[in-house]
Amino acid sequence: MYDAIQKENAEPILHRLRVDELTAARDSAHTAWVRAAGKIEERRRTRQEYLAANRALREGRRGLRKVTSAATMHRINDTLGSSLS
Structure with a gap:
């Protein structure tokens, strides 16, 4: 049972790491973009890069699920144990 939960947790953990990478890029x-103040062409280019990074972050956040913690796994085990007794 715990192996199945850990396998399910692997995907959200990897997803969370990808979102962290996208956040850092954004x-x-x-x-x-902020540092390019005063330079019109560079400011336009950096703004477009910022907007693209922000769109990628929004897309990357879709489907984000919570990870089942160890405490939850113990509660599941306790509940199953008490129901079987």
């Missing part, structure tokens, strides 16, 4: 694109 934040660095935003920083570059």
Whole structure:
């Protein structure tokens, strides 16, 4: 039973890591956009990069699910044990 839960947890954990990477990329694109103040062409380019990174982050967040924790697995085990007794 725990192996199945851990296998299910692997996908959300990888998804969370990908979202963290996308968030870091979006934040660095935003920083570059802010630092490009005064330079019109560079500011336009960095703004487009920021908007693209923000869209990628929104797409990446879709389907994000919670990870089943160890405490939840113990509660499941306790509930099953008490129902079988």
